[in-house]
């Protein structure tokens with residue numbers, strides 16, 4: 001019987017985007033049917049498979065995107081989001097395969113279902129780009145989305161603190177404004193897709209908060225304080241407004257976690273990390 005760790009590693013190693021999507025969905029189906037063993041006999045690869053295109057550029061070399069008013073701007077924005085969803089497939093399967101042994105079986109259930117969502121998000125955005133005459137790979141994309149995974153590869157608690165509870169939570173903060181921008185540009189179809197993704201992402205942040213809380217309870221430590229310590233140590237950005245307090249709270253990520261970080265001036269947050 002194939003193990004869940006082998007299946008996750010196979011998804012990670014796949015470099016062709018649509019094959020990765022198919023593989024991700026097949027693993028999620030097999031896991032739900034119980035045809036994968038709950039065993040962690042395989043190490044996750046250090047870096048996931050990536051296609052030859054898009055060209056990956058450091059953030060400071062990315063072309064300016066504008067505000068998404070023109071069709072060209074909207075395509076650039078959808079492409080950037082597709083790239084984030086593509087990386088999110090790997091992040092979910094890496095979480096399940098790398099850290100699953102430290103948790104009850106339901107941890108794998110949760111992150112495999114997240115991986116299936118991310119594959120669907122990517123596929124829908126790619127299809128939308130195709131309809132608009134583009135497609136994933138046609139524009140350059142951000143290098144460095146795997147950095148957070150590398151930075152936290154050794155520590156499940158740090159991974160949960162940074163990936164779902166900072167990066168995916170950031171998506172909740174900015175998406176309502178992006179949906180409004182697509183609507184204002186007359187692109188209802190893209191707006192609907194982004195709204196659907198938004199509701200799924202609330203669930204993903206919720207899984208992060210839930211499993212972070214599970215680890216904190218096991219160690220008898222204050223979860224909010226521990227979270228801030230890990231974020232300062234492992235996340236190089238700042239937690240800054242706008243903050244979608246209601247969506248964050250729905251996911252179980254309450255203000256007592258992040259308000260003390262968000263209230264700091266960037267320089268002060270920087271100083272605390274040194």
Ligand SMILES: [Fe+2]
Nearest residue numbers: 085088118121
């Ligand atoms: Fe997603």
Ligand SMILES: [Fe+2]
Nearest residue numbers: 088168201204
């Ligand atoms: Fe997500």
